[in-house]
Amino acid sequence: MYFGACYYPEHWPEERWEKDAKLMYEARFNVIRLAEFAWGKLEPSEGEFDFSWLDRAMNVMRQYGIKFVLGTPTAGPPKWLMDRYDAYQRDLNGQVRGFGTRKHYCMNHPDFHRCTERIVTQMAQHYGALTDVLGWQIDNEFGVCDTARCYCDHCLQAFKVWLQQKYDTIDAVNEAWGTVFSSQMYRSWDELHLPTYSVHPHHSPGLAIDYRRFASDSIVDYQRLQLQILRKYAPSHLITTNTMGKFNQLDHYDLNKELDLCALDVYPNMKSDPKARPSYMAEQLDITRGFKGGQNFWITEHQSGSPGAVVLYPTPVPGEIRRWTYQSIAHGADAIMYFRFRTLPYSIENLWHGILQHHGEPGRKFEEVKQIGQELEQLAPLLAGTSPQAKxxxxxxxxxxxxxxxxxxxxxxxxxxxxxxxxxxxxxxxxxxxxxxxxxxxxxxxxxxxxxxxxxxxxxxxxxxxxxxxxxxxxxxxxxxxxxxxxxxxxxxxxxxxxxxxxxxxxxxxxxxxxxxxxxxxxxxxxxxxxxxxxxxxxxxxxxxxxxxxxxxxxxxxxxxxxxxxxxxxxxxxxxxxxxxxxxxxxxxxxxxxxxTRVKTDFAHLPDGVEAVIRKEAGAGGRELLFIINHSFSEVSVPLSSGYRDVWTNQAVSGPIELAAQDIRVLLLSS
The missing domain is CATH 3.40.50.880 (Class I glutamine amidotransferase (GATase) domain)
Known part of the structure; x- marks a missing residue:
């Protein structure tokens, strides 16, 4: 079980790194995620690379037993690159998505591909042999903020090639899209266009869905470009990318097919209805587990404070971070990395809160995370080899x-x-x-x-x-x-x-x-x-x-x-x-x-707000862990058959058990 946070040493004075490492050690962290937005620091000018600051930060962390997940930094290309090559996306109306946020690049821009190959190759060659690098996260949240689809000339040309490979002839395109309607027939590939807005916002359903498929395939191809480099220079490292379970800007089954494991970024308190948050969270976890056919996954960003850019979503109340964490683990998470370790005082994420507040001193959220870390030291050996089993x-x-x-x-x-x-x-x-x-x-x-x-x-x-x-x-x-x-x-x-x-x-x-x-x-x-x-x-x-x-x-x-x-x-x-x-x-x-059917559950009549999930080792007689999570803010009594043992107290458990508000019990089925 990996347990840690997202950490950005480039955001803090170098003399602060040691203090942060000590706090992470105190919280029982064994992993941090680094560098997924650091392209401008790693390549400050074209072809000039500086990994020295990241090396020093990693040296500090490894003294405290912390391992690393490195992000390829392609989600935040620097200004010099975007301006020099005009690699910006165009929106539906042909307007340039300007600089100042992230994910503003075109997936099909040939110069951007070349720059991507260069930075990823340099990083992979530099860090690919390190045994304390557990793995890599490619880019960041493909498709988030409606960034999966670009409408520039590079995309138009790539779309034509995609259509030629799919349909072979322009007549087949016309047949599939029904272009005989309203004289929309195409005589040649040159006449094809993108589904951009004109006077009327609707396009042929055939054109529109093919463009979505093409845009999804473009992301998969762009990921593959990076994947092949990482496989070459970091063959022993795991490779993933972080997804947002319900986002549908791309086909996540295709995206995850060639990766070693799936990863999720999850913020349950962004759901507007508090009563719906537990099922919303569970759904995102189960969606992610399904991207690779029921395989366990990592959480590369887990809520640890109130999310927000210009307005705040609800702050996790005491006990809520722990509750969300164990729900994630119950549904198949084998790694938890909180976003973020310390709240940034500047830029567009200065309201996106982490474990530490802006002042950087430990408080009640840190103490809660530390409690989880201590509990996971006992639980982790029992989790190994287990996963949710569904009928x-x-x-x-x-x-x-x-x-x-x-x-x-x-x-x-x-x-x-x-x-x-x-x-x-x-x-x-x-x-x-x-x-x-x-x-x-x-x-x-x-x-x-x-x-x-x-x-x-x-x-x-x-x-x-x-x-x-x-x-x-x-x-x-x-x-x-x-x-x-x-x-x-x-x-x-x-x-x-x-x-x-x-x-x-x-x-x-x-x-x-x-x-x-x-x-x-x-x-x-x-x-x-x-x-x-x-x-x-x-x-x-x-x-x-x-x-x-x-x-x-x-x-x-x-x-x-x-x-x-x-x-x-x-x-x-x-x-x-x-x-x-x-x-x-x-x-x-x-x-x-x-x-x-033969679908059975022992938990059909749980009290309102209580969730019960089993992680089980495959095979007859495999280890079985029962997670009982009280999502309510009241004490509840949960009926339970005999034959369980509490993993933290090692005491036998039978009959109804009492759970305090937001409490969790993890029980091992006795053999």
Whole structure:
């Protein structure tokens, strides 16, 4: 287990470094992250390098047993570089993203690529053989602050090459995008353009989604440029990049494919609803674990103070840093690096608070972090080799998320918010979830949820059919199969490629206006809940194994027709929900489906605000750690079966346990 913080020696007088190192040692730190924004200090003029200050800082830290994660500094290119090569991004209106912040460079600028190769090579040659460098973080938060997409001439030329490789002929582009509409046909590659704003802000959905895919691939290619250098000169070091779990400016599955591990930057107090913060945090952690198929990850920036640039978000109250930290570890974090060690007194992050306040003296947050460090010394050996083990998975698909951003279908509709209605059910029921790519292997999951899977590659469609035939339970919902990968609406009868799997046809569909009262009756319980946002009129197909209604509409011209169906198919079942039920209705349906599968939880009836998560060693008889986290600000009593031992007191634990406000217990299952 790695435990530490982000530290920027270039921000502080050199005589201060020793004091900071002593404080880190006192807090049981064993790692710091360095240098990801230090390009201007490392290469103050083109081709002139100065690593001496960073070497001295690392020498101070290593005397206290601290190891390093080094950042390639490409997220903050210096002024001399940006001005000399005009490497600035252009926005949708062709305006230059000026200097003064970060991430203002173009991913496809050839001179910027050359400068990147030079600084990364110099750093990798200088530090690549050091055994106390654990690994590298490439760049910083690709895509953050809407910086994934540039609209300059370099990007236009690169986009044309990308399209030529994908489609081969301009006629194929015209066919995929449907350019016959409104005389938008292209006669040659030279006529292609970017989806920039003109008089009308909307572009062909085919052009728009391909540009998002191209921009994502450009980031992956730019990362690969750095990755290859680091692999050459630092072959024994781990390589990652830090992501923001829910950000969708790029396809994070592609981004993480060639990396050694995933990393996350997480700030739960930036969520506006305090009651939603624990599930929001859990979701980000599970999303990150899914970027490499359920693999544990690092947290390269973990909230340690109030975030903010021009306004402040809530300050973590006493006990909150500890609570967030253990939630992160429970969900698979094998490294915690707080952002930041000391709060900066100047520039645009002078309101982004760290462990130490601006004055640099230890206070109550430092004491809390020190307590965590002491506890982790005991816990770390038990964590080795353990990870969350899920029997449920949810498919998050960036293509579908982008498509619904471009054409949301309903006023204010967001793919990720709909996705979260399912995620929150599993969180509330204490059921661990993996969040996976459409290209993942699904066979070991008992239950699989695929929200709004409008478009899917043939391989994914075949994989979902096979998953159900071999015994899995698949849940799909409205708009499934409605689009081709080109972002064209399918000309097949809905639900398109999934029609034979689900055993249904969609006769009609439409939005449910906010003023409408449309009910949905659960046929098992008889309970009526509200159908929201969208309806689909479902026909049952005449197949050998017919779908069965499990809920029907109570209102509208489609009254008494199925709102949700279940079809037994092969050894498994395929469920379809043709609307967006309110929480009671959705939870009732999901409770029934969980009950009929082998998905089990011992934590379905926890007190409000309490989370229970298991990290387990793979294999029969593997070590099992139970994390019980009280996210509430009240004392709670938690029911518990016998057979556990407290990892910090080594005392046996059975029956109900009492947790103080914001308290945590970590229990080892007795063998």
């Amino acid at each position: 449920v998975a949810m498919i998050r698909c960036f293509d579908n998320e982008w498509s619904l951003e471009l054409q949301p279908h309903m006023e204010g509709y967001e793919y990720i918010k709909h996705f979260e209605t399912y995620y929150n059910y599993f969180y509330d029921r204490g059921i661990t979830v993996d969040i996976v790519s459409p290209e993942a292997s699904f066979g070991h999951y008992e239950l699989l949820v695929a929200p709004n899977l409008m478009m899917a590659k043939d391989e994914t469609v075949q994989s979902l059919y096979r998953y159900v035939e071999e015994g899995g339970c698949l849940i799909m919902d409205f708009r499934s199969g409605a689009k081709e990968m080109s972002n064209q609406i399918t000309q097949k009868r809905l639900p398109g490629a999934f029609r034979d799997l689900l055993g249904i046809g969609i006769e009609d569909y439409g939005i449910i206006e906010a003023s409408q009262q449309i009910g949905m009756r659960d046929l098992k319980s008889g309970e009526v809940s509200a159908a929201k946002k969208w309806y689909e009129v479902i026909d049952i197909l005449d197949l050998d194994s017919a779908a069965q209604p499990i809920a029907v509409y109570t209102d509208g011209y489609y009254r008494d027709t199925p709102a949700a169906t279940r079809r037994a198919h092969g050894k498994g079942c395929a469920v379809y929900i043709g609307t967006a039920p309110d929480q009671d209705g959705l939870y009732r349906l999901l409770d029934q489906l969980v009950e009929e």
